[in-house]
Amino acid sequence: MKRLELILILLLITGITLNLLLISGGGVLTVLSTMSLSLFYAMTGAVLFNEITLKTLFKSKDAFQNISNRKIVGAALTGIALSVLITGILFKVMSWPGASPNIYTGLVTSGVILVISVIMYFKKQERFYLGVLKRVVLYCLIGLLLALIPRVNWMEAIHGKKHPEYIKAYKEYLANPSDDNLWQKVLEEENKIRDAK
Numbered sequence: 001m002k003r004l005e006l007i008l009i010l011l012l013i014t015g016i017t018l019n020l021l022l023i024s025g026g027g028v029l030t031v032l033s034t035m036s037l038s039l040f041y042a043m044t045g046a047v048l049f050n051e052i053t054l055k056t057l058f059k060s061k062d063a064f065q066n067i068s069n070r071k072i073v074g075a076a077l078t079g080i081a082l083s084v085l086i087t088g089i090l091f092k093v094m095s096w097p098g099a100s101p102n103i104y105t106g107l108v109t110s111g112v113i114l115v116i117s118v119i120m121y122f123k124k125q126e127r128f129y130l131g132v133l134k135r136v137v138l139y140c141l142i143g144l145l146l147a148l149i150p151r152v153n154w155m156e157a158i159h160g161k162k163h164p165e166y167i168k169a170y171k172e173y174l175a176n177p178s179d180d181n182l183w184q185k186v187l188e189e190e191n192k193i194r195d196a197k
Helices: 002-020 026-049 054-059 069-093 099-124 127-148 151-159 164-175 180-196
Strands: none
Touching: 002 026, 002 069, 002 151, 026 069, 026 127, 069 099, 069 127, 099 127, 151 164, 164 180
16 A cells, blocks of 8 residues: 555645646646546555555455554544645645635645644654554645645746746736636647747
């Protein structure tokens, strides 16, 4: 399961990079990898964080027998919190409406989990809490970075000098996001960049 998680994370990084560079297919890869990772955490949190292998899960009726109910519930809630946060990251990267509520909800719930995990790790020194901490810290840092830095700033840093018309169109759209004509202008400028590559 950790191998699948790593593959999904690598696909996510690749998709976001391609998307930010406005390379064709970047948006699709970003959406597919992010939603896959989000579903992965939501559906397998209790198994992943408690380090239960798939072989043990399917062959043994007692896969969760030596694990406390608190850890099972905590792991499942951690998976759901990370899922919400990752969905918020997707919305922010893709500039979709609803990004901020998703990111902030994910950051708050993951922050609570982070505090509890830090306290429990220093109390008990168990691998379970260390595994939770690694993932929660990683996604909280990404979510916090995305929440604090507007997408237009990244786009300016990446494309500002080479594609000022794209940045101008994007800023005009952000000033009036309900204007479909402005969004069409952004898409036209994106297509010009993609066609030039």
